[in-house]
Amino acid sequence: MFQQVNLASAGIERPLDILAIAAHPDDVEQTCGGTLIRMAELGYRTGVLDLTAGDMGSRGTPEIRIKESNAAACQMLLAWRGNMHLPDARLENTVSVRMSMAAEIRALRPRVVILPYWEARHPDHYRASEIGFEACFLAGLKKLDEESEPHRPAKILYSSLYANVTPSFVVDISAQFERRMAALFAYDSQYGEQPEASDLFPQQQEIRERLGAIARFYGNLIGVKYGEPFVMKEAMRVDDITAMGVRSL
């Protein structure tokens, strides 16, 4: 129901409120899935656009990853999920890739876009961030393509869970944590108990403990059990300094 091979952006009925863009299926589940679930529970239309189908992964095939990403989409209560089927592990920021993504953004019309943090160990992750940002800019240019309406998202946020930088803010995902783990474990080819390549892929219990510890760390920064961190480049506007959350003492 979610996956569209020829996008721009097939299957979309109404604009999205929030679109998360990521390099690989299962990136969003690890970095901002709890926030997407929380926003869906608040009534917002959320979506995910994955750039690759993970064809270089040691386990599974692109077909299996797509099927699993649809199951994860259900767990995350997404209104839409698509995959651009760009080459995994050799993602390049070319004019044609930027233009294709700009066409998706015009079709999906999100108010908020979540991108990977712009510095990362995996080249696909920082390229996805760069491509996403530049595509959001292009999507707003009137003369880009006469056939479609220009659209520029109001806000770009960077999910910084793996970046080890001070977040601009943290979203409380305590009530969404279990659902987020269920979304991640929908990728049975990656996280199921299998003998092949097992030293690369820790068992589910180990993953649960690791992601739980990271979520606890960020939750602790805002005084809740589990949290997901984000960075934004703009300053945060505050209208009433007596109503700010998170105690100092």
Ligand SMILES: [Zn+2]
């Ligand atoms: Zn990834």
